[in-house]
Amino acid sequence: MSDAAVKPTPVESAIAPEVSETPKVPAAETVPVVEAGPIVAEPVSAPIATPAAGAEEVVGAPGNPAAAEEEKAPAVPELAPIAQLWNVALENGHPEIWGVTLADPETHIPTQIVLQKYLNANDGDIVKAKDQLTKTLEWRAKTKPLELIKKAFAKVKFEGLGFVTTYAGEGEASAEPEDKEVFTWNIYGGVKSIEETFGNLEEFIEWRVALMELALQELSLSTATKAITAEYDPYKMFQVHDYKSISFLRQSPAVKSASGETIKVFAQNYPELLKEKFFVNVPAIMGFVYSFMKLFVAAKTIKKFHPMSNGGNLALEFTDSNIKGLGERLPVEYGGKGGDLKALGKEPILSDGQEQ
Known part of the structure; x- marks a missing residue:
């Protein structure tokens, strides 16, 4: 899926959708019919039949090597x-x-x-x-995204800005992918210094990729046992962007640059991994922006995006999940009873100094 077409402010909008032919069996070779000669008193050899002048040559007969070779080499079917x-x-x-x-x-x-x-x-x-x-x-x-999971990022820049939470059904673990939900949380309202967090574009992208790879580990694709099709794909995750306390009227060049690069990287390298995306604690003006987006974005993409002015109502969005009581298990700041997000979620590795 490519969600890159949608550009919510201020940071990112996307993590960023056989038949083989059976060779035909060559027809049996046609053997020219030889008529017997008249019966005589003494045995004589039967005359050798020769085609009449102007007669068409029999396709596949021994006298046509090219045709015979063609019959032996059926067309190779195209790979699925x-x-x-x-x-x-x-x-x-x-x-x-x-x-x-x-x-x-x-x-x-x-x-x-x-x-x-x-x-x-x-x-x-x-x-x-x-x-x-x-x-x-x-x-x-x-x-090398898998190595970024092991990299330590500076606390002063990224602490509390990104988490991964996973929810599974109660009781015995299920092998069904529908019985697990993975969330990534981007808490952009928690940014302490725009220049610190977004000023080094390469560093920000690495941190964002590390968060995504943590979520993919929770999705457990490497041990999946159920194939997908164009219509069926349960191996996707929810994403929540929290914009509490962020001004949508002022964006620094560093934020705009980070937003554009994140959209590009995730749309290109993480397709079809988004189940639904919630933009929470956004000002009322975002409702108008959402209505405007509907005019230009494909319906199958726009239906995955949900702007919400009150993040406390997020828990109400998951009443249809296979996970019983999923909404109640979300963090308290989003309407659930699951405790604080920082206590529940996983973060990329952080250090007190600069990134390692």
């Missing part, structure tokens, strides 16, 4: 889209996406899920899917 994407991954050589060590999707469900997401994100367009997959593989080889 997932197999084509797998070949792209093999040619690139980078072995991993989203914590999944890539393997033959014919037998490896996690790889099939990853590749299908790239196909879904491009509405089945195999050319576009190949291009996006290639760019993701190149980006991950260069950025």
